[in-house]
Amino acid sequence: MLLRVGIGLALMAGLCPGGTEVWNLGELGAEGKAVKAPPKEWRLPQGASAIEVVTVHAAGLAKDAGLAAGDVIVGLGGAPMLKKTEPVYQLVDYLETTAASNKPEASLAVRRAGKPETILVALPAAPAHAASCPVSCARCDALVEESMAALAALQRADGGFAFKLSGITGETVVTCLAGLAFLANGSTPDSGVWAGNIRKATAFVMKHAGKLDAWMPDGKVDGKNYNATNWALAWGSLYLAEIQRLAPAQEQLDRMTEWMQAIEKNQELSGGWGHGPGGVNGTGYLELQASGNVQLAALGALRRSGLKPSKAVIDRGLLYLNACVTAEGGVRYGSDEKYWLGEPGRNAGALWALALLEQQKHPMQPKLAAWFRKNLAEVPEGHASPVFHLTNAAFASHHLGDAAWKEYASRFRLEFLASRRPDGTYAARPTRESVAQKEEGTDDFVGPAWATAAHLVIVQLRRGNLKVLAGAK
């Protein structure tokens, strides 16, 4: 239990992590790992990469085609994989292009036990992606609808979604994200296909945000503080702000007011926030910048809902954020200079918070934005929960405007297609950190709802349905 709680805290923070080298291979029904330097005896051209198939699903395109674990994909459509991008991106790009061609049959050159073979994969015919992909793209829209159904199927009778870490706090956060995915799809609490799912998610969040599990009523395990409720208070506020706009109710406003007061009270003297109240946590530190980002974003969303969060709290929060910014413009894990030199996913969280607080003219904003855009490619390498970094980056890019959004969407379009499993759920991808840890990635470990809800919020963000969190004001 201690380990579970500890890891849960870490995940929310971006501290601890996990992962193997394995990528989901898009629609193929297989998983594999990138081979950046194939053996010389295969005589591939200089700079060619490959993908080793690690798992073939019991049913699916790969299975039907006879692809097997251990096969190494070395060519796509008769050509070696020579692009400088991630080999998994190249595979997915090839599969999507081939599915949209007049002969939707993929030809994979593989090495099986060292010997060359050709595997032909019959792909379901699909429309080509639009130039505006993933926005107004018929192919992506069809994939989104299937994934929405897959997400809905993960919702429990009590309205919540499973999350393997941090108990009720983790479940509340992922339920907020799932609720946002239903809203992003265009449903409201009163209308649309997912109205019932939204109402159930809302009831769950209203009941549990800020509450502790019965097994840790004082937030402590073995005398150590594992209270992580700040995450649920903030995400609950972000989610309910959207609900309140669409279907106002006094009970919701009362709950948002309670959460706002708790967020204000839980601010540390530094101006930052920890995982929860109660002092130094069981992992040995107090505040972390990533929590501060989401608390500030929540206060901005609450203010957009007509509440009046304390200006003094927000000002102190911004001062703490400023203290976490490096000379180059990256945002560190915390204000202490011992922390590494910034991660664009943290810049993104800060930029989103500044946007919701109407602080785009804050003196630190241009520096944060420039560093974020310069380091965009590194977002999925973010500490602990890359999916969380990607989500923040989507909101940040949206608020930075069309050019930034285009950079984001084109950079990660193939990443999102690769992460999407044939059953409609999304997988997390390996990172340098998860590879070094030699464990299943935390984003996957917590269960499929997390990555699936996050990706669905991201790919539908520009549909314009999240008017508080992604609106101009």
Ligand SMILES: [Zn+2]
């Ligand atoms: Zn598309």
